[in-house]
Amino acid sequence: MTSQYTPEIVARLYRSLYFIRRFEERVAAIYPSDKIKSPVHLSIGQEFISVGVCDALRSDDAVSGTYRGHAAYLAKGGDPAAMMAEMYGKVTGSAAGRGGSMHLIDTKANVLGASAVVGTTIPIAAGYALALKRQKTDRVVAAFFGDGASEEGCFYETLNFAALHKLPILFVCENNFYAIHEPQSKRWATDRFCERVATFGIETRKITSGDLFEVRDTTAELVDKLRRGEGPALIECHAYRWREHVGPNEDYDQGYRPRSEMEPWEARDEVPRIAALLPEAERAAIEAEAEVAIEAAVVFAEQSPFPAPEELYRHVFA
Amino acid sequence: MTSQYTPEIVARLYRSLYFIRRFEERVAAIYPSDKIKSPVHLSIGQEFISVGVCDALRSDDAVSGTYRGHAAYLAKGGDPAAMMAEMYGKVTGSAAGRGGSMHLIDTKANVLGASAVVGTTIPIAAGYALALKRQKTDRVVAAFFGDGASEEGCFYETLNFAALHKLPILFVCENNFYAIHEPQSKRWATDRFCERVATFGIETRKITSGDLFEVRDTTAELVDKLRRGEGPALIECHAYRWREHVGPNEDYDQGYRPRSEMEPWEARDEVPRIAALLPEAERAAIEAEAEVAIEAAVVFAEQSPFPAPEELYRHVFA
Amino acid sequence: MSSPNAATRQLRYVDALAEAVSQEMARDDSVFVFGLDVDDHKSIQGSTRGLLDRFGPERIFTTPLSEDAMTGVAIGAAMAGMRPIHVHIRMDFLLLCMNQIVNMAAKAHYMYGGAVKVPMVVRSMIGKSWGQGAQHSQGLHSMFMHVPGLKVVAPSNAYDAKGCMMAAIRDDNPVIFMEHRLLYSTEAPVPEDPYTVEFGRARRMLEGDNITVVGVSNMAVECLRAAELLREVDVSVDLIDPISLVPLDIDTIAQSVARTRKLLVVDNSWTSCGASAEIASQVTERLGGSGPLQVRRMGFAPTTCPTTPALEQLFYPNPSTIAEAAYAMARPNGASWRPDPEHAKLAYQAQFKGPF
């Protein structure tokens, strides 16, 4: 953490981080009630990446997320009530109840929609960046994806195109070492990932610390270059998924990974660490505020109506 | 050229090289007659790659080629008469007249079929290599493709898989700097191609000399490693396409590339250079023999019948 | 169809799949299974359970997320004489494999003049309910039916699942094997011994006189329930499960329609250019000229699949809407009728719970 971190910034980061953690814990708590009939992929444990990246973006910058996209959506300022309603399948949801947890979108907050087909959004984010460049803005796009997504051919195709056209896009690989239950050793020939990406002429950074401030600093530095038109950049950020791949629970009893893998990550969890940097009163106020907002989102979702039957036929064509 | 090159080997190489050059020149000469109603992509100028690679393979090794696949097919020992008949659309063709120039195959010579969709054959070659490995043989596959093909996502997907499973496959990129009329500068962000491939843990070699012997030596060395199960390797070999992308003619008057680009390649053309290494009588005998065989292939093609109408419905299902 | 003499017992669809593959792997060394997650503890909802223990990681292994190239790998291995089974946990992901499947697998045997064969099986599962939504719910069989050189099968019960899987593995052609998530837990009597269900033979599930109903994949099950409801109002259904879509046993269907002159095709996908369009067209080509013919297709609503249950339930045909449509065709002059929706529910619909 560098000296640039004023108390205001730390408070802002904590606000976002705490909110996301608690919001997802609430989703997990609601899940057994069957009110959320949507596959949910929690980002619990990985939120620091979204918070760090999005805090270094402007509000007119865009973010492209994945089906594990709660954190990116919320960190970028996506509406939590609309998100909760979306998971409940309500007409007030961010996608009017048609997308669920895997297709979050908030155009006002410049959150591009997510996809349930792994990797698909990467070139789409690049296309968005191409448009921003053609429109002669200095806006940028941050494209989140997992280590598994990086195995899809379209990822490499996109890297080449983005570098060739010097697109203002920051690729953010959330490397949590697993795709569903398959460890990287069964999927990657080597882990020379950043080195490979760099051969496209793309500036890369690898962050293994789990440190939110490092994520934010790195993003800020790279985004500066993006705004100057110097071409794309990539961050590979190590993290760990604390819960099961899909669904609300832990799954260390399933045998495919030991709980000991997670423990170092839990030990350096950014939520308490950043909490500790704040004056107690401020921390408490932030947390209380978050709880209120989350409660409001749940109430909003619960009380919103389901879409009417004729909604089925709306929006097939624009 | 190392000392290992006995007169027999040189003669063998020249036989193959000269044959391919003359065979394609004959195809080009026939083309205006409209007897060959097939898009032909000539390899004239690039033959040394196929000759060098295939000479270092065993006859039970396999080769996977492309729509620009005449050279690989012939160098691997594919039947020239069946090939010519195929281009004429005759029932005696290598694919019984159903494939034309772009889909050459000769299973006896272990030439896997080619595809007109750029890049498609790369993973197929890897699948073939997987089967060879599972069958506990020490056979290998050489997979040819162009610089353009290397831009397709499936190429990267295949590299990763092949390296992960240590498949006995030699990737051979014939880098002729163009895809149709588009130069590499409009398609590649950088030319750090071998460096990129190496990050998968794949051994790479870049050959820029146009030297057939260097191609052969390099292949021999890498194939040894493949046979020992040490995993895939890649050769990037520079070359130049002397004729138009598709069709029999030169096209330096079209403005997309100057003839001067080709001239250094013409100056170090392997055909006369290797010819000069042979005793005059032997050279003449090889050439005469080639002319006879080519003439025989043309006569075979001309005299073979077209498929009967009911052939249309054969081979939809095996 | 071979008729094995061995004892039968009730088996779930998902276990029938695993048993078929296991028996074929034991019989034939060239068979192997690969695809994302085939070797994990969930083993594709159990459909690959036990294979890793029995056959080891050379014969069943996961892959990187690289569906396009992995399909090419299957094709290449098949050309080299192996018999790959490539597994996808959702049919939607086959859209990443279209180039290899359509441009290569379907065409190789023909385009190379018979010089190679591509004996491979592409397993994929259609998802439904619990917010599967736009990209985890598609039945894309008609895209494969469109292209010569591919076989397409869609077993609707555990017996056919095992028999079709064995036939698919033994087939020398690429076979698109379409499963349905909601069928996995359904049980049927399944012989223990190996047997094949021959492609191109439809099964007449019910005999009836008033209307011919064809149900594809799990829609066969929904149609069966609809037929039960219709029996209560004295409409008798000739119900046909095509089992295999390519080859398609149009004779059995057309013979039935020649009698009833009424055809309702219920598919597990959109109707536009769907399997239902093909079946309807073939029947019409044969029988339309000889007198009035009532034809109707049902399938997904002509929309993207929404996640919210409020709309999702309207997106699919169900026993109630099927029965209602069939009734209207069978009794064109009667008042319209629709069964009590509660009564119309299928057992498995009540059981199934997410997230997957």
Add this chain to the structure above:
Amino acid sequence: MSSPNAATRQLRYVDALAEAVSQEMARDDSVFVFGLDVDDHKSIQGSTRGLLDRFGPERIFTTPLSEDAMTGVAIGAAMAGMRPIHVHIRMDFLLLCMNQIVNMAAKAHYMYGGAVKVPMVVRSMIGKSWGQGAQHSQGLHSMFMHVPGLKVVAPSNAYDAKGCMMAAIRDDNPVIFMEHRLLYSTEAPVPEDPYTVEFGRARRMLEGDNITVVGVSNMAVECLRAAELLREVDVSVDLIDPISLVPLDIDTIAQSVARTRKLLVVDNSWTSCGASAEIASQVTERLGGSGPLQVRRMGFAPTTCPTTPALEQLFYPNPSTIAEAAYAMARPNGASWRPDPEHAKLAYQAQFKGPF
């Protein structure tokens, strides 16, 4: 359909395409064109000619061979408010783009509750003859017709080519724009001023009483020639070119068939689950119950496309086989008839020469 007052002149299909795009690019800064080879000297057989000079390399540019990602790029740019035209020199290559087109472009507007639009045009050309073969000859429109959210158009003449292209560019949805290589050199009167041809309105090319014939894409032209041949034997054809396949003007087709009770659909692809199946099914659903209805589909032979001309000529419907089939339907009790094959040739078939 707007009726421009401006002067018309004969224009080739290929030039009509280029003119439409050029006029739209001039009108709307957000339109851009990209795809392999769009900016080279051959300019996709001339269909992008002049655009580079006029609009510069930011608005028309080639790409790497990366069809999948480039489709994603088009979608992303469209979501951001631009209007990309993504060009493929063969429709077969769309098989590399299926995931992006079907899973994203078709669904985005719906799946995101209307929050985004995807105004993009996917141009692709069907190849034919001169050994195009298995992988350069496919008409894949039915795969796109199957999926809600995509528009699909297939203009058969220069006038419609220009008008449909302008409409496609202005449309707020993804439009699959299907061209045919053999139509490129055909001429028609084409107004100089911009105009649109509205989607969902079929064109009655000929009025007749004996049989309804629907011809898709260049098959409309082949049907026209067939109809001329049929006129010589007193069979009068009601010939319909649907122009757009999604939306489909089934009303015009059904009204015609209601009169003739005979429908022949001739498509530029396989019939199984093809556009012809959809048209035949919709007509039958409407009209089958009211009396005998003769329906027949023609399209590619149910095989892979062979390269040898000896077989290739049997693979496609042509004016002669179309006329023969229509005659058999129109005069079911007469002796069979087939026109003199030489007589039946189309002008462009004589002209076209390879390699591409």
